[in-house]
Amino acid sequence: MDGSLRSLLGRELILAVRAGGGAGLGLAFFLIAVLLVPLGIGPELALLSRVAPGLLWVAALLAALLSLDRMFQADLEDGTLEVMATAALPLEGLAAIKALAHWLTTGLPLVLAAPVLALTLGLPPAGIAWLVGSLALGTPALSFIGAIGAALTVGVRRGGLILSLLVLPLYVPTLIFGARSVDLAANGRDPQSAALLLAAVTLGTLGIAPLAAAAALRINLR
Amino acid sequence: MALLVENLTLDRGGRRIVSDLSFAVEDGTALILRGPNGAGKSTLIRALAGLGQPSAGRIVLLQAQKPVDIADQLAYAGHLDAVKPAMSVAENLRFWARFLGSAEVGAALDVAMETFALGPIAQQPAAMCSAGQRRRLGLARLLLAPRRLWLLDEPSVSLDVATVATLCGLIDRHCETGGIALVATHTDLAVARKETLELRPPERPAPGTGQNGLVPASGGAMDPFLAENIG
Numbered sequence: 183m184d185g186s187l188r189s190l191l192g193r194e195l196i197l198a199v200r201a202g203g204g205a206g207l208g209l210a211f212f213l214i215a216v217l218l219v220p221l222g223i224g225p226e227l228a229l230l231s232r233v234a235p236g237l238l239w240v241a242a243l244l245a246a247l248l249s250l251d252r253m254f255q256a257d258l259e260d261g262t263l264e265v266m267a268t269a270a271l272p273l274e275g276l277a278a279i280k281a282l283a284h285w286l287t288t289g290l291p292l293v294l295a296a297p298v299l300a301l302t303l304g305l306p307p308a309g310i311a312w313l314v315g316s317l318a319l320g321t322p323a324l325s326f327i328g329a330i331g332a333a334l335t336v337g338v339r340r341g342g343l344i345l346s347l348l349v350l351p352l353y354v355p356t357l358i359f360g361a362r363s364v365d366l367a368a369n370g371r372d373p374q375s376a377a378l379l380l381a382a383v384t385l386g387t388l389g390i391a392p393l394a395a396a397a398a399l400r401i402n403l404r
Numbered sequence: 405m406a407l408l409v410e411n412l413t414l415d416r417g418g419r420r421i422v423s424d425l426s427f428a429v430e431d432g433t434a435l436i437l438r439g440p441n442g443a444g445k446s447t448l449i450r451a452l453a454g455l456g457q458p459s460a461g462r463i464v465l466l467q468a469q470k471p472v473d474i475a476d477q478l479a480y481a482g483h484l485d486a487v488k489p490a491m492s493v494a495e496n497l498r499f500w501a502r503f504l505g506s507a508e509v510g511a512a513l514d515v516a517m518e519t520f521a522l523g524p525i526a527q528q529p530a531a532m533c534s535a536g537q538r539r540r541l542g543l544a545r546l547l548l549a550p551r552r553l554w555l556l557d558e559p560s561v562s563l564d565v566a567t568v569a570t571l572c573g574l575i576d577r578h579c580e581t582g583g584i585a586l587v588a589t590h591t592d593l594a595v596a597r598k599e600t601l602e603l604r605p606p607e608r609p610a611p612g613t614g615q616n617g618l619v620p621a622s623g624g625a626m627d628p629f630l631a632e633n634i635g
Contacts (some may be wrong), residue, residue: 185502185503185505186502186503186504186505189499189502189503193488193491193499196491196495197490197491200491201490202490203490260485260486260487260489261482261483261484261486261487261542262486262487264450264455264480264482264484264486265480265481265482265486265545266503267454268453268454268455268475268478269475269478269503269504270473270475270505271503403455403456404416404456404457
């Protein structure tokens with residue numbers, strides 16, 4: 183089973199960087215969305231640094247959403263999902279690997295790019311450190327919650343929109359605690375409580391999402 | 405090993421597709437599923453593969469008189485070929501070999517490529533394959549890791565004559581080595597140890613009437629076996 187999981191992860195990463203795979207799409211969206219904001223609300227650094235935590239988190243959340251709808255869809259369309267579902271590997275493992283691959287190709291680049299963007303918005307250094315930390319803690323939850331939505335809408339034509347409607351409300355706790363921890367740190371206060379709650383949301387999601395996504399896949403494969 | 409199907413009833417989208425079907429297949433046998441479009445061949449194969457829950461009845465795989473998990477023994481090839489267009493032919497096969505737990509990935513790959521004549525197009529992206537080449541790539545998956553139970557849904561579609569012969573040879577060899585194959589097809593496959601099961605669409609309105617969808621085409625030879633195993 184180990185070999186199956188590893189081969190699956192490798193394949194996901196290869197497919198993500200090949201044509202039409204969508205790796206980098208989320209990152210590009212993140213960069214553009216954040217860089218558009220000063221153009222919209224003006225270059226006043228005091229204002230920008232005040233809205234930066236929430237802004238960066240909302241942009242990261244939308245960027246993570248962007249490539250979710252292909253998580254299972256492509257495999258359903260070419261029959262891969264059926265073959266995988268009939269193999270000995272449990273669907274829970276499949277869903278977990280898919281979500282992990284999504285995080286590696288979408289969430290992780292956001293974490294790495296965030297400090298640069300935070301600088302352009304004038305976020306104080308303490309805030310930048312916690313921005314990276316909170317994104318690293320919180321973006322896995324975005325991928326894993328997203329896997330539930332992707333599994334539920336896998337058979338739906340143009341399911342991307344329904345997927346967003348399903349998933350965005352579930353992103354609320356992650357957004358609140360993530361942005362709050364950065365905000366607290368940027369204002370020189372202790373962000374620990376918000377960060378702990380953020381970690382709790384992520385841990386809970388990591389546990390529940392593969393089970394929920396696998397159950398949804400089973401229904402959709404009938 | 406034996407595959408037993410008892411009083412199987414399958415519904416799809418609220419419609420009864422297969423009703424009260426019973427049959428048994430012993431190892432070394434290729435069971436050819438026949439029937440007009442809509443008779444439930446694909447639905448039956450999918451149900452045997454574990455895709456979809458039967459509404460009634462059960463499916464049991466017996467090994468040495470004990471029920472075993474079908475998923476460990478199963479190779480399924482459906483209408484779609486499970487081929488990734490963005491990867492090359494060789495990459496597709498290598499992934500499946502690893503995913504299915506092939507013991508010797510390199511050797512298994514060579515055998516599969518050789519059998520289905522995929523060598524010349526090994527480095528070609530699968531997106532460039534013709535329908536027949538893609539089907540060959542899909543069927544080559546059967547050779548990557550040994551499985552006792554093959555479930556093939558119209559495997560000969562878009563294959564050329566020579567490859568159909570190759571496929572029949574493979575099914576024969578699979579049965580000779582103690583495997584079971586269930587093949588839904590409309591063409592005549594020259595398979596040595598075959599039995600035939602005719603499916604026909606249940607008469608509507610069928611739900612609940614217990615109409616038997618099975619016409620025993622190869623005599624009643626299976627019945628004593630059924631009686632022995634199910635009692």
